[in-house]
Amino acid sequence: MNPLYIQIKKRITESLVGGLWHPGHSIPSEIELAQSYNVSQGTVRKAIDELAAEKILIRRQGKGTFVASHNEEHNQLRFLRLTSSLGDKEKLDNKLITFEKEKASNGLAKILGINNASTVVSIKRVLTFNEKPLILDLIKVPAASFRGLTPEKVIEKKGSMYRMYETDFGIQMLHAKEKIRAVTASAEAAELLGVSLDSPILSVERTSFTYDNKAIEWRLGLCLTENHHYATELE
Amino acid sequence: MNPLYIQIKKRITESLVGGLWHPGHSIPSEIELAQSYNVSQGTVRKAIDELAAEKILIRRQGKGTFVASHNEEHNQLRFLRLTSSLGDKEKLDNKLITFEKEKASNGLAKILGINNASTVVSIKRVLTFNEKPLILDLIKVPAASFRGLTPEKVIEKKGSMYRMYETDFGIQMLHAKEKIRAVTASAEAAELLGVSLDSPILSVERTSFTYDNKAIEWRLGLCLTENHHYATELE
DNA sequence: GAGTGGTCTAGACCACGGC
C-alpha cells in the first residue's frame, strides 16, 4: 500500500482534475482537509508540500493554499525560455498565419494519446518581439479537447495560448518536454521570419502535459537566435 | 532569524564544503546529527530533505545518508543532455585537440569570479559517439583551482571531466546554467566535426557551479544535431 | 482576535539492510 500522504495527494489531485477547486481560488485549509480525509494535519501538509513543489498548488502564509493559475502577468511566459541576450525588455506580439483542422498523423496521434486520424487543430503563427519576427510556431492540439477554438480566439489572446487553454477550456499546462536541434531555414521559415534561406534556426519541439501526464499539445518552434538564446538550468 | 532547519542545513553544507564528509560516504545518522546540533530529529530530517532534493545528499533507507558522488556509471552523463534521436546505445569517446594556459578575458574572469587576467586552463576536445565526431568542446577552468591538471589526465579520463574534477581535485559539479543558440559551423568546427562549412550547429554555452553557487567551469559545446537532440523538461 | 500556513518537538510504529 502507498504511504498515506501519497493517497491524500492523489485525492487532492482528483479534486483538481474534477474541477472541484478552480485555478486562482483557495482550497480548504489544512485542518479542514485533515478532518475530511481523517488524517492528521501533518499528513495533509506533506501531500500539499509535494503539490506545491510541483507548482500545482501555491501556499500563502496567513491566507491559505491556492490552485496555481497561469493567468498572472509574470506567469505568461513561464514556458518561453527564449530571452534576449542583451537583456532588454521586449514587446511581444502574435501574427496568425494559418488555422486549419486536419487528421492527425500516426506519430502525432501517439504523442497526444488520441485515436489515429482523429481531428486536430493546426495553428501556424509568428511571434514577434519589438515588431521583428522571432519565432515561427506550428501548434497542434486535439480538436475534441478544444471545441470552440477559433482563429479569432488565437488572435485575440495575443500569443498567450496557455492562458487561453486555461480560461476558455479549463485545461492547465503543468509541464512540458522539449527536443532541441539546430537546423537550417526552410523556404517558408526563411520568408516568414525574414531571414535568408539556410540561416541557422533553433528548432524546439515541445509536448505539453496537464494533470496526470496527459499530453495536450504538440508544437514545433523555429527560433532565431542571433540576438536571443534559449536559457536552461541543469540540476 | 532563519528557521532552525535552514541553519542546520547551512551547517551540514559547511561540513561538506570543509571536506569533513566525502562523496560516496555516509554522514552521521539523523539521530546523531540531532544530538550534536541539539535539535530534534525532525528538524535535521527537514534539512536533509532539502539537501536530498538538491541532489547534494542521497538517502538510503536502512543504510544511511550519503554524500552524492558522480563517480557512478549512471551518473557519468548527468550533465550531458544530448541524446540519440534513434534511441540507440552509443560508445562515447574523447579526443584532445589542444591544452593551453592563458590569461582570462574580462568577461570570463567575471563569469568565473576570479581576478582579471588570472590564468585559466583552456581545453579543446572532440567527443565522438560510435567513432563519429559529435561535439566540439571548448572548456575553461581557473588554473588556481586545478593545479596539476595535465593533458594526460584529460585523455586518461576519457571524457568524464566532472568525474575527474571530483576525484582528482575534490571539486564537485552541482548544477549548471546553459544558453543555447543555433549557429553555423566555423571553419575549425567544420573540419573537426567533419561537416561542411556553414552547417547548422547547436551552440551550448555552459557555466557550472559547485557548493554555494561558486562558478567553477565555463564551456562552449558545439553539437551536431542531425541524428541527436538536446532534451530538456520544463516545470 | 480569529484563522491561516510555518516551524519545532517528541514519540510511536513501519520498512529496509546487514549482521
Add this chain to the structure above:
DNA sequence: CCGTGGTCTAGACCACTCA
C-alpha cells in the same frame, strides 16, 4: 536482531493576513 531512514500523529508555538 539492531540501526537506519520513512511515515504518521498530536500538540505547542510563531508569523502573517485580514476584519
